[in-house]
Amino acid sequence: MDDGNLQVRGSELRLLVLGPSRVGKSSLGNLLLGRQAFDTRGGWGTEAARGEASGRCLLLVDSYGKKLELLGALILCDLGPHALLLVLPLQHFSRRESAALQARMELLTPRVWSHTVLVFTLGDKLDPGQGRTFQQYLEGTGEQLHWVLGACRYRCHVVNNKTAQDRVQVTRLLEKVEDQVTENGGWHFSLVMSCRMEEEWTCREREAKERWEREGQEKHQEASLMDNMAAYGHSLLILRQAAAKGFPTLMPVCQG
Numbered sequence: 001m002d003d004g005n006l007q008v009r010g011s012e013l014r015l016l017v018l019g020p021s022r023v024g025k026s027s028l029g030n031l032l033l034g035r036q037a038f039d040t041r042g043g044w045g046t047e048a049a050r051g052e053a054s055g056r057c058l059l060l061v062d063s064y065g066k067k068l069e070l071l072g073a074l075i076l077c078d079l080g081p082h083a084l085l086l087v088l089p090l091q092h093f094s095r096r097e098s099a100a101l102q103a104r105m106e107l108l109t110p111r112v113w114s115h116t117v118l119v120f121t122l123g124d125k126l127d128p129g130q131g132r133t134f135q136q137y138l139e140g141t142g143e144q145l146h147w148v149l150g151a152c153r154y155r156c157h158v159v160n161n162k163t164a165q166d167r168v169q170v171t172r173l174l175e176k177v178e179d180q181v182t183e184n185g186g187w188h189f190s191l192v193m194s195c196r197m198e199e200e201w202t203c204r205e206r207e208a209k210e211r212w213e214r215e216g217q218e219k220h221q222e223a224s225l226m227d228n229m230a231a232y233g234h235s236l237l238i239l240r241q242a243a244a245k246g247f248p249t250l251m252p253v254c255q256g
């Protein structure tokens with residue numbers, strides 16, 4: 001039976017391409033497949049296409065911007081995508097865009113990040129000769145982009161969708177994707193599984209918090225009992241000392 005584990009199956013790599021509108025998602029799909037499989041005029045729905053790249057069989061799903069489309073796109077990925085290619089252009093990335101992106105991605109639970117590779121398009125805008133390197137781009141962007149990079153464990157790649165003949169960029173990207181799939185034990189992303197794991201974690205966290213509060217209360221009660229006993233012992237000592245100094249009326253109490 002096909003259990004979806006890539007290392008076990010050793011066959012088709014399923015990739016879901018997603019990201020904001022007009023950032024080059026369909027163009028990336030075309031670059032990977034080496035043909036015009038997806039329409040780049042915009043406004044088209046979610047589509048799937050199969051092909052081969054760098055000796056690897058691919059199933060690519062090119063998603064369209066809307067929330068429900070994202071769920072539809074997941075369904076088109078058969079059992080689920082091995083990796084999600086999050087496409088962003090090499091441009092300024094605002095706080096607002098970052099918040100919208102995070103909310104949209106986490107519709108698929110925060111676990112989605114461990115299956116996500118960030119792909120920067122507009123690689124042709126870089127010009128190392130003119131001092132416009134990727135490093136400088138990163139240094140010039142705000143912390144919001146670094147947050148996204150961190151969430152993807154800095155797994156990212158820059159492409160120029162306009163140079164389809166440059167197959168090295170495709171090979172390098174697929175190598176990064178495969179590294180990530182290996183890190184995930186060969187397993188694909190499954191929304192159902194991720195939701196279950198999220199629920200499990202929330203439940204465990206709640207139980208741990210309740211236990212911690214309960215133990216805290218018990219410790220507090222124990223501590224106040226010890227305080228009372230110490231205070232009692234101290235009073236007894238004072239009474240005995242007073243009796244020894246000749247206050248006989250206290251003797252019956254102190255001898256008890």
Ligand SMILES: Nc1nc2c(ncn2[C@@H]2O[C@H](COP(=O)(O)OP(=O)(O)OP(=O)(O)O)[C@@H](O)[C@H]2O)c(=O)[nH]1
Nearest residue numbers: 021022023024025026027040042043121122160161
């Ligand atoms: N210069 C340059 N232009 C690009 C690159 N990638 C995409 N484009 C252009 O950007 C425009 C949008 O590309 P698409 O691939 O249709 O973008 P998309 O994200 O699929 O767009 P929607 O599906 O409408 O959200 C097109 O005119 C592309 O030719 C790139 O790497 N460099």
Ligand SMILES: [Mg+2]
Nearest residue numbers: 025026039042
């Ligand atoms: Mg498109």
